[in-house]
Amino acid sequence: MCKTRSKPVAVNSNALVVLSLSGIGKRFGALVANQGIDLELRRGEILALLGENGAGKTTLMNILFGHYVADEGSIHVADAAGALVPLPPGSPQAALAAGVGMVHQHFALAESLTVLENVVLGTRPLGSPRLDLSGARTRLAALMRDSGLDVHPDRRVSRLSVGEKQRLEILKVLYRGARILVLDEPTAVLTPQEVDGLFAVLRRLVANGLSIIFISHKLKEVLAIADRIAVLRAGRKVADRSAAGADRALLAELMVGREVAQSRRAPSEPGAPMLVLEGVDVTDSHGRNGLSAVALTVRAGEIVGIAGVSGNGQAAFAAVIAGTLAPARGKIMLDGKPLRPAPRAVVDAGVGRIPEDRHHEGIVGALSIAENLALESLRDPGVQHLGLLRFDGLRQRAEAAIRDYDIRCPGPDAPIRLLSGGNIQKVILARVLERRPRVVLANQPTRGLDIGATAEVHRRLLEARERGVAIILISEDLDELLALSDRVAVMVAGRLSAPQAVETLTLERLGLMMAGHAEAA
Amino acid sequence: MIRFEPRVGTPLTLRLGVPIAAVAAALAISAVPLAAAGAPIVTAFGLMADGAAGSLFALTETLTRATPLIFTGLAAAVSFRARLYNIGAEGQLYAGALAAVAVGAGAVEAPPLILVPLVLVAAALAGALLMLGPTLLRTRLGVDEVVTTLLLNFVVLLFVQMMLEGPLKDPMGGGWPQSAPILPEGTLPPFLERMRLHAGFLIALGASILAHVLIARTTLGLEIRAVGENPAAARFAGIGVTRVMIIVGLLSGALAGLAGATEVAGLKGYLTSDMSRGFGYAGIVVAMVASLAPLAVIPSAIFIAGVFVGADTMSRTIGISNYIADLIVALALLCVLISGLFLRFRVRLG
Numbered sequence: 001m002c003k004t005r006s007k008p009v010a011v012n013s014n015a016l017v018v019l020s021l022s023g024i025g026k027r028f029g030a031l032v033a034n035q036g037i038d039l040e041l042r043r044g045e046i047l048a049l050l051g052e053n054g055a056g057k058t059t060l061m062n063i064l065f066g067h068y069v070a071d072e073g074s075i076h077v078a079d080a081a082g083a084l085v086p087l088p089p090g091s092p093q094a095a096l097a098a099g100v101g102m103v104h105q106h107f108a109l110a111e112s113l114t115v116l117e118n119v120v121l122g123t124r125p126l127g128s129p130r131l132d133l134s135g136a137r138t139r140l141a142a143l144m145r146d147s148g149l150d151v152h153p154d155r156r157v158s159r160l161s162v163g164e165k166q167r168l169e170i171l172k173v174l175y176r177g178a179r180i181l182v183l184d185e186p187t188a189v190l191t192p193q194e195v196d197g198l199f200a201v202l203r204r205l206v207a208n209g210l211s212i213i214f215i216s217h218k219l220k221e222v223l224a225i226a227d228r229i230a231v232l233r234a235g236r237k238v239a240d241r242s243a244a245g246a247d248r249a250l251l252a253e254l255m256v257g258r259e260v261a262q263s264r265r266a267p268s269e270p271g272a273p274m275l276v277l278e279g280v281d282v283t284d285s286h287g288r289n290g291l292s293a294v295a296l297t298v299r300a301g302e303i304v305g306i307a308g309v310s311g312n313g314q315a316a317f318a319a320v321i322a323g324t325l326a327p328a329r330g331k332i333m334l335d336g337k338p339l340r341p342a343p344r345a346v347v348d349a350g351v352g353r354i355p356e357d358r359h360h361e362g363i364v365g366a367l368s369i370a371e372n373l374a375l376e377s378l379r380d381p382g383v384q385h386l387g388l389l390r391f392d393g394l395r396q397r398a399e400a401a402i403r404d405y406d407i408r409c410p411g412p413d414a415p416i417r418l419l420s421g422g423n424i425q426k427v428i429l430a431r432v433l434e435r436r437p438r439v440v441l442a443n444q445p446t447r448g449l450d451i452g453a454t455a456e457v458h459r460r461l462l463e464a465r466e467r468g469v470a471i472i473l474i475s476e477d478l479d480e481l482l483a484l485s486d487r488v489a490v491m492v493a494g495r496l497s498a499p500q501a502v503e504t505l506t507l508e509r510l511g512l513m514m515a516g517h518a519e520a521a
Numbered sequence: 522m523i524r525f526e527p528r529v530g531t532p533l534t535l536r537l538g539v540p541i542a543a544v545a546a547a548l549a550i551s552a553v554p555l556a557a558a559g560a561p562i563v564t565a566f567g568l569m570a571d572g573a574a575g576s577l578f579a580l581t582e583t584l585t586r587a588t589p590l591i592f593t594g595l596a597a598a599v600s601f602r603a604r605l606y607n608i609g610a611e612g613q614l615y616a617g618a619l620a621a622v623a624v625g626a627g628a629v630e631a632p633p634l635i636l637v638p639l640v641l642v643a644a645a646l647a648g649a650l651l652m653l654g655p656t657l658l659r660t661r662l663g664v665d666e667v668v669t670t671l672l673l674n675f676v677v678l679l680f681v682q683m684m685l686e687g688p689l690k691d692p693m694g695g696g697w698p699q700s701a702p703i704l705p706e707g708t709l710p711p712f713l714e715r716m717r718l719h720a721g722f723l724i725a726l727g728a729s730i731l732a733h734v735l736i737a738r739t740t741l742g743l744e745i746r747a748v749g750e751n752p753a754a755a756r757f758a759g760i761g762v763t764r765v766m767i768i769v770g771l772l773s774g775a776l777a778g779l780a781g782a783t784e785v786a787g788l789k790g791y792l793t794s795d796m797s798r799g800f801g802y803a804g805i806v807v808a809m810v811a812s813l814a815p816l817a818v819i820p821s822a823i824f825i826a827g828v829f830v831g832a833d834t835m836s837r838t839i840g841i842s843n844y845i846a847d848l849i850v851a852l853a854l855l856c857v858l859i860s861g862l863f864l865r866f867r868v869r870l871g
Contacts, residue, residue: 324757344759353757361757366750371743375758384740391738418527 016043016082018211019064019100019180024073026059032235033059034070039230039237041180043078046202046212048226048243050219052255052450053420056235057215061182065102066092077180101173102182107165109157115168116140116153119175136175143174148204163194170201174210181205182213187221188448193309199225217255217450219248233257256451265462265484271300274470275321275351275439280330282316282494289313291320291327294496296489298439298470303461304499305485306474309514313494314474315356318443321472322346322353334439347376352437354428356444356474358421362428365417369409370398372416373431401430406456422453429460440464443474458484478510492516525866536864540810540817543860544824547852554848560841572834573827579834581718585788587819587826589614589797591725592780593804594811594818595732596648600773601813602736603749605659605766607652609670610777611801612677615794616651617644617778618785619681622689622700622792625707625785636707641724641782648778649771651677656770660763674801682794691791700792709787721783725819728776732815745769777801806850810857825850 019041026034034056041047051057062068064075069090076084077098088094109118120136137153144150149167157165166186173181183202187195202225206212216222222229222243229246231239231254239254275298284290291313298304308314319325320332323339323346332339334349346353355361363372374383374394382393398412405426409419416424425445432440442461446454461484465471475481481488487499490513497513552562574580593610600607607613625640651673658664685698693701709720736742747755748765756762780800785792807825811817832846862868 322757323759342759343757344761347759355757360751361753364747364751364754367743367747371747374743375747375754375760378740378743378760387739387741389738389740389743 016078017041017084018043018078020076020084021060021064022073022076024060024063024075025071026063026068027071034063035235037073037232037235037237039240041211041213043211044206044209045227046206046214046225048222048229049213049215049232050217050222050229050251050255051232052217052452053422055232055255057232058184059235060232061102061184061213061215063089064100064182065095066090096176099177099179100182101176101178101180103166103169103173103184103186105185105188107169109165109168111158112156114154114156115151115160115171118157118168119153119172123176140171140175143171146208147171147174148201149174163190163197166190166194166198167201174205178210180211180213182215184215185217185448186214187216187218195221219251222251223248231255252451265303265486266466268301268466270302270486271468273297274300274335275472276331276333277321278331278333280320280327280332282313282320282325282327289316289494291316291494291496294330294494296472296496296499298472300438300470301465301468302486303465303471303473303484305481305488305502306472306491306496307478307481307488307510307514308491310476312491313496314443314491316494317491317496318356318441318474321351321439321441322355322443323351347435350435350438352432352435352440354425354432354440354442354445356447358424358428363416363424366415368398368413369402369407369416369419369427370394370412372427373398373401373434376431377435397434401427401434405430405460422449422456425449425453425457429457433460433464437464437469440469440471441474442471444476445473446475446477446480454480478507482507482510490514525862525868528865528867531864539860539863540812540857543856544853546860547849547856550852550856551845551849555841555845558841558845560839565835565839565841568835568838569828569831571831573831577713578716579830581713581716583823583827583830584722585718586830587822588719588722588725588787589780589784589800590803590807590822590826591722591729591818592776592783593800594807594822595728595804595815596773596777596780597805597808598811598813598815598818599732599736599745599776600769601749601808603745603766603769604752605656605769605773606667607655607670607770607773607777608667608805609652609655609673609774609801610780610804611797611799612670612674613648613651613774613777614781614784614797614801615677615681616647617781618792618796619684619689619781620644620647620778621707621782621785622703625703626689626701626791627704630704631706633706636704637709637786640703640707640786641779644778644782645775646778648774648776648781650774651778652770652774653767656767660766678794681792685792685794689792694791698794702791703786707786708790709783711787717788719783719787721787724779724783728779729815729819732776732818736815741765741768777804780804803850806854810854812857812861824853828853 017040021037021039024034024037037060049057059068063070066089075087077087077100079085087098110121116133116137119140120131120133124131140153149171151164151167160168186198190198202212214226223246226243229241229243230237231251233255277294277296280291280294282291289312294317306314316325320327323341323343326341334351339346339349371394374397377383382390384390395412401407402409402412407423407426409423416427445457449457461471473481473484482502482505485502487501488505489499490497492514555562555565572579573583593614596607596610620643621640624643625636629636629639631639655666655669655673658669659666682698685700689700691699691701711717711719736745744760744765747760748762752762784796789796803825807818807822811821828849829846832843835841836843
């Protein structure tokens, strides 16, 4: 594909190449991040860049944007007339000027400014006397009309939902006249409905002539949106093919490089009721849905899955079990004893909690891996003696966890923020499971994890189930719920349905129940 | 082009070398305004060094000046670690000094072994109590402690002036608004002949070591660091965030209160309303220059005290305003803050 570049490209506009990377290589010390990567993007095409965490997707895009300079290879971008011109390396300004725009996974918005102000921010030369907001308003309105992206221009960004913030980020890029849009893991933060909305917008954008690179490790979404799929593994491109005819198993194998062994749930007879909720009410607050009369019994040695569209009370339900939220009414019993609604009491009673947002509630980024592992066990004699920390004990525990859970890290004393999401989740798993809990609350335990880390989390949860742990699994991934759970309950508008045996459920039936059709149950 | 790559671990040589280089850079930059003011630069710096540490007397003066700065620096370092921004060390210092004279200037008569600890405890309690209000307002109602502690400084200073004009006024003071002196049994004695350096300095060193052990080696210290870095995760893990905040607030206030006690009982003997030369505010700079590490507060406080003492000598000799000291301290703070970048990142060219 590098051959086309020497002469001007003048084929029909559908197949016009707008971006061409050739022979890109980048090393960080001994680590080969990218090697010999060739990639082409055509006008009006959605190209999915698929790969596990650490496969080199982000490095490649950072090279495209001039944040890194490639050790070898070159980049050409089509100019307004459609002719490919070389992109100067190492210059983000040049990439922006060439019409390449990127929406990062973590948004870069000024929270206290309005939508319109955020769009204009940085587009006017420094020191120019007028902001020309009215001109910008007209242009933005036209953009919104053409793209179908709709956000009120005068709303403050701090009041926007995550989906709206993402729309604003895309608008920002379009406002700067981008012809190539790069989306880094755009669905990681979205609800399934928001994902559908995003996909509709993306289709409209490519129909208008935009070209999109869609970075992801979610096979299902890649198959749903992409025209073409390029797979990266360990810094090399291992596949580049049309999305038509690709299936998940094939892509997974391409990504991981081997067949991914799915853990199987062995049939087993659950034991006595371990966690019992009766008539639990939580009042709505801070825009969070409450709970009404939630009842649930989880027995030892079973996994009960909680399905539901995000925002139907799952957050309150998880917070009640985790002890961070006291219910207004109702009983929570653990092994026949009432559970006091406080994090300390809940942990001491034998409930392990895997939080939904591992960065927000799971870890303290500046503390070491060893310290994060001990955070729930600060009273244990192995951790402290008369209030003094026992560093040898902390380090031993950490080294054991790093070995047993295959945590990839520089060492037990390294700050945990240096770890990838999958490895952070393994630290949390180790912290939860090493306390030998009787109940485990796993809230979105595999969100944002790659295939390998996801399989590891599944294996650990099933192992705990076999040891007789009562497990509550809250997940938006219905396949995950159906694969792991013994029974599945559905949460709609703060109410929890009676759990159904998983054998009686299908994806379709679950979907209907989630949409609030009680008769489907 | 300059690139920054995050470091995994920072070697000790760098952790010690970078702040020293930053301070050297600050001194080098301060040569510019010195030259602009017409001072012979080499002579000026020589005089400053001489005034700060050129003789045993100069050195002990610097250490004497550093004593309250160590306490207020610790007060800021400990509370900032938990993201409890105590800007009220100045007021807590005066509250401590007031409690020290209230107890030690004749109200209680006891041998030194009892009276000295009593004076110190009274001062620590006063400082802690003063910080309790803002801490509770923060944990219960979410009132910004920066505002409450800052404003309390002025309230306390006015209260001290009222007390010094009224109930605590020294009848033998010749009409000056000053308190009666601390009894000889209650004073912190100088420990070098003919020098003003007093036992308060040793107490400050001890407090630094204790604070270091607390932050780095105890479960409470780990809880403080966790609460400061991510309160949501700390709460989720079962750490009592409110409890930790209150302990930190009391501790911070107590440390600032001790600064007042050692000034009164070690240096001045009696309380006046102009006793502190902004030690409470300077403590924030001391803590920031020390990167909130309790042990680093000692050299940081000594450096800043040295700049002030040395600049006094210099300005007396060559007639440059001693405001240059404020300038150097501000430059040092900026340079140290910027140098933190080199500790967290590896800087690559090209």
